[in-house]
Amino acid sequence: MRLSSDRLALVNPSASEGASQRARDLIAAGIDVINLATGEPDFDTPDHIIAAAIAALRAGQTRYTSTGGTLELRKAIVEKFARDNGISYELPEVLASAGTKNVIFLALVASLNPGDEVIVPAPHWVSYTEMTKMAGGTPVVVSCTQNNGFKLDAQALEQAITPRTRWLMLNTPCNPTGTVYSREDLAALADVIRRHPQVLVMTDEIYEHIIFDGRKFHSFAELAPDLKERTLTLNGVSKGYAMTGWRVGFAGGPAELITAMKKVQSQSLGSIGSISQAGAVAALMGPQAYLQERADAFQARRDRVIALLSYVPGLRCHRPEGAFYLFVDCSGLIGRMTPKAIMLDRDIDVAEYLLDEARVVVVNGTAYGISPYFRISIATSMQRLEAACERIAAAVARLT
Ligand code: PLP
Numbered sequence: 001m002r003l004s005s006d007r008l009a010l011v012n013p014s015a016s017e018g019a020s021q022r023a024r025d026l027i028a029a030g031i032d033v034i035n036l037a038t039g040e041p042d043f044d045t046p047d048h049i050i051a052a053a054i055a056a057l058r059a060g061q062t063r064y065t066s067t068g069g070t071l072e073l074r075k076a077i078v079e080k081f082a083r084d085n086g087i088s089y090e091l092p093e094v095l096a097s098a099g100t101k102n103v104i105f106l107a108l109v110a111s112l113n114p115g116d117e118v119i120v121p122a123p124h125w126v127s128y129t130e131m132t133k134m135a136g137g138t139p140v141v142v143s144c145t146q147n148n149g150f151k152l153d154a155q156a157l158e159q160a161i162t163p164r165t166r167w168l169m170l171n172t173p174c175n176p177t178g179t180v181y182s183r184e185d186l187a188a189l190a191d192v193i194r195r196h197p198q199v200l201v202m203t204d205e206i207y208e209h210i211i212f213d214g215r216k217f218h219s220f221a222e223l224a225p226d227l228k229e230r231t232l233t234l235n236g237v238s239k240g241y242a243m244t245g246w247r248v249g250f251a252g253g254p255a256e257l258i259t260a261m262k263k264v265q266s267q268s269l270g271s272i273g274s275i276s277q278a279g280a281v282a283a284l285m286g287p288q289a290y291l292q293e294r295a296d297a298f299q300a301r302r303d304r305v306i307a308l309l310s311y312v313p314g315l316r317c318h319r320p321e322g323a324f325y326l327f328v329d330c331s332g333l334i335g336r337m338t339p340k341a342i343m344l345d346r347d348i349d350v351a352e353y354l355l356d357e358a359r360v361v362v363v364n365g366t367a368y369g370i371s372p373y374f375r376i377s378i379a380t381s382m383q384r385l386e387a388a389c390e391r392i393a394a395a396v397a398r399l400t
Contacts, residue, residue: 178320
């Protein structure tokens with residue numbers, strides 16, 4: 001007897017979480033592994049945020065809160081969207097949940113009917129397609145090429161839209177490529193969306209604060225205010241504020257959709273942790289200057305790793321404009337032979353080889369809907385990154 005549902009049989013487990021777990025297991029077994037799979041900052045949560053959470057505990061804020069978040073948190077979310085993105089939401093138009101991941105899940109469960117289509121530009125974060133399937137929808141993956149900076153363009157979007165299209169998923173800066181959509185890119189996509197009134201836009205902006213080379217971040221609803229009623233803007237404290245374990249993400253969008261999402265949350269999770277919410281208020285309302293300092297540190301690592309990997313024959317790094325990943329084209333390694341006489345047929349084999357031979361954990365590109373690539377996270381110290389590049393170079397040199 002199978003204990004899981006038919007629907008779940010279509011769903012893949014998270015490849016990045018799988019790779020991270022494998023790294024943790026090997027490290028726990030005493031093996032010297034460099035984990036470049038995990039998508040979380042190596043920085044600590046700032047002290048003022050921790051102090052706010054401790055103060056909340058001491059003040060007895062240890063009970064259930066309202067479903068969409070405490071009033072303080074919802075006000076802070078409204079303030080954040082106005083301050084950082086120039087989008088004005090009212091309180092009924094925002095909600096907090098247990099991480100941006102869960103916000104996306106709520107939105108899809110709340111809005112999809114069986115067979116509704118969700119356009120997912122690839123390479124894409126591993127969960128968009130799988131959550132769509134769990135919610136009864138059909139992911140429509142649209143490949144975006146490296147020549148085009150891995151961006152979805154207006155023509156490809158137009159071609160992907162059908163009468164069944166419910167959502168376009170956008171992710172800027174993007175995991176895994178670090179692609180950032182410019183003002184012009186978003187305006188061109190908005191023109192297409194205007195012509196198709198059945199299509200909603202879900203824009204995942206969780207890496208907003210990790211952006212390089214002095215670029216300016218733009219939010220979809222900021223540039224297309226006339227589409228605000230069809231846009232769900234997602235963000236969270238995990239990445240920018242180094243709060244992955246606190247599990248707070250949030251959304252701004254049309255009140256009707258937010259109400260529907262709260263209905264799902266009220267019958268599944270209830271409210272999120274009261275203490276985490278106090279921390280998130282401190283993050284959103286407190287000092288913001290360190291965000292730029294951290295982004296600068298990620299930029300320096302990006303430059304160093306790209307420089308080191310540029311000497312490795314067979315690898316080609318895409319230059320990210322934000323987030324903390326490098327997406328590496330490994331087509332030059334496909335067809336090569338390992339010292340154990342195993343042929344590298346796919347990027348999955350390359351990732352396995354790097355684990356076995358270099359003791360470096362990366363995530364294969366196939367998990368992100370495009371191959372042959374692998375993703376490395378630069379959210380680890382410069383010293384570890386340099387050591388990892390050295391190991392990768394040595395392992396590649398052993399291929400024939
Ligand atoms: N969206 C993207 C693009 C991500 O990369 C991640 C985490 O890896 C998330 C959402 C989930 O973030 P959270 O920790 O807020 O659930």
